[in-house]
Amino acid sequence: MVYTIEGLTLVKTIETPAANPKGVGALSLTADGLVALPAATSSGAIAVHSLSDAMATEVEIAAHKSPLTALAFNEDASLLASASTQGTLVRVFRMPEGRKVFTLR
DSSP: OEEOTTTOOEEEOOOOOSOOTTOOOEEOOSSSOEEEEEOSSSTTEEEEEEGGGTTEEEEEEEOOSSOEEEEEEOTTSSEEEEEETTOSOEEEEETTTTEEEEEEO
8 A cells, every 4th residue: 555645645555466475566766756566467577656646557567477576676767677486587677668678697
């Protein structure tokens, strides 16, 4: 759930998979305010939401076949890195379109 700081008003509820016991997610501190979370639709998918647009889903990325274990934006949120429980790959995506630009082994 996402709340405003001023009055703790609920802005949006985001569905995430039940199997996210470690609370995997990433937050960018840019003007757009992007939030990346495991998508509720399929294991290994990433849902990227915009805080500046009432939490509209910007893009959903089919990143891995296994559940996610790590997500991180770079400083200006132009790239998003992800890793899964498989532990063999780190994938990097260009934001906001979610296009894969690197796979690291």
